[in-house]
Amino acid sequence: MLQLREVVAAYGPIVALHGVSLEVPKGSIVAVLGANGAGKTSTLRAISGLLRPRSGSIEFEGQRIDRLSAEQIVSLGMSHIPEGRQLFSELTVLENLRLGAYSRFTGLVRSIGEYRWRKQDFEDALKQVYEYFPILAERKNQIAGTLSGGEQQMLAIARGLMGNPRLCLLDEPSMGLAPMVTREIFQIIKTINRTQGVTILLVEQNANLALEIAHYGYVLETGRIALADTSENLRKSEAVRRSYLGY
Ligand SMILES: Nc1ncnc2c1ncn2[C@@H]1O[C@H](COP(=O)(O)OP(=O)(O)O)[C@@H](O)[C@H]1O
Ligand SMILES: [Mg+2]
Structure with a gap:
């Protein structure tokens, strides 16, 4: 690969x-x-x-x-989850995850159908990472900088997965x-x-x-x-x- x-x-x-x-x-x-x-x-x-x-x-x-x-x-x-997490520490858990999903699509949304499809795709990805890291679902509105070190690493990985990478x-x-x-x-x-x-x-x-x-x-x-x-x-x-x- x-x-x-x-x-x-x-x-x-x-x-x-x-x-x-x-x-x-x-x-x-x-x-x-x-x-x-x-x-x-x-x-x-x-x-x-x-x-x-x-x-x-x-x-x-x-x-x-x-x-x-x-x-x-x-x-x-491909998704690169960098050394030292590099989260947006003043944003919430969910906002960080949203940012991770932005890498998933490029180009304009040209129809309502495409908008719905992208929205669904985002929600599916979110559901998936919450399954891997239930603590992030519980803390979705918490400011990322106030999470423990382990939770911040989980968020960094989850954010990387939001783009649906193969590598x-x-x-x-x-x-x-x-x-x-x-x-x-x-x-x-x-x-x-x-x-x-x-x-x-x-x-x-x-x-x-x-x-x-x-x-x-x-x-x-x-x-x-x-x-x-x-x-x-x-x-x-x-x-x-x-x-x-x-x-
Ligand atoms: N931004 C940089 N500017 C100059 N040298 C760097 C920079 N980043 C890393 N290096 C040097 O490159 C080498 C490899 O570093 P790095 O890839 O960070 O190693 P590791 O991740 O295994 O600790 C080291 O000698 C380091 O000092
Ligand atoms: Mg290193």
Whole structure:
């Protein structure tokens, strides 16, 4: 579904990715692991069009996307749930979800039929995310900034799902959260993948938890892929655990 070949990306003189190749099969959960500064966020930014690669190629469902704008890439069915949630903290839960749905459609509404169809589509998406995250339904009129860290992460994921993506890029959903809350969120990610067939590229420093739900894993080290294997093999290998996963 997604294929990166030898992607090089930089911030001015600072090269963050030195030729990253990875593959995300349709329907899978793929984890990208690595220490702080390894290039995980840059990898996601390159995919979603926020950081233009210097060289290499990125294909999404068979189409080259590495020269498209972030807006064009979103409209192809990809959603990027950024590091640090990036919610509109002064808006309510429901308002944040509405904003997530805006990426779903482009162009004018030309008929009442189309208006009704879009409205229905929005309501279906809302119902779906409230099923995954019942707490958001209870708190739909609460100001997002007053939610707990875990609830804010749930809202960030839910907002990303409102655009009905086929591929979700998730950047460190566990950041700043207690292990129990993280586990709960990871279980929901697994459910979203299983029941809706949404493909997930999950970036995490918390390798242990990420490999529990992922099918495949890549380990990034200073902008290069150091290791790639099934989650099972990565978890089994004592050496891998000690040198790369830190547990
Ligand atoms: N906006 C930026 N400007 C300059 N350098 C950056 C910027 N963002 C990230 N970097 C650098 O790129 C490298 C990879 O960072 P990043 O992709 O954020 O890593 P990770 O998400 O794995 O922590 C690091 O050396 C980091 O300092
Ligand atoms: Mg990061």
